[in-house]
Amino acid sequence: MTETSYLSSVRASYDAVAVDYARLVSAELASKPLDRAMLAAFAEYVRDDAGGGGRAVADLGCGPGRVTAHLDGLGVRAFGVDLSPAMVAVARRTYPGLRFEVGSMAALDVADGVLGGVLAWY
Known part of the structure; x- marks a missing residue:
């Protein structure tokens, strides 16, 4: 599959700002109780046999x-996928015990039925 030019542009943009963006959003969940509540509800659902x-x-x-990392802290076996290699590099440095991969949500390398859930935050 040939990558579209907009994906290349998006990747380059996020690569350029990865370190600054990580610094900007690193503690944002602390001041967002609704976001934490939604993530907690999602975590409860995907941990449950019905979910x-x-x-x-x-x-x-x-x-x-x-x-x-927040999902991991809520007891969810989560891994991250991002289009930007620079974002993935920051994530790996910041959370070395978690799994992060470079990839596209439009072409996941995951078999059907393997995942208990998918989150696309923001």
């Missing part, structure tokens, strides 16, 4: 990994 059944969750467009 995700404890299977892994993909955080698509994970950026610097803060939401992936």
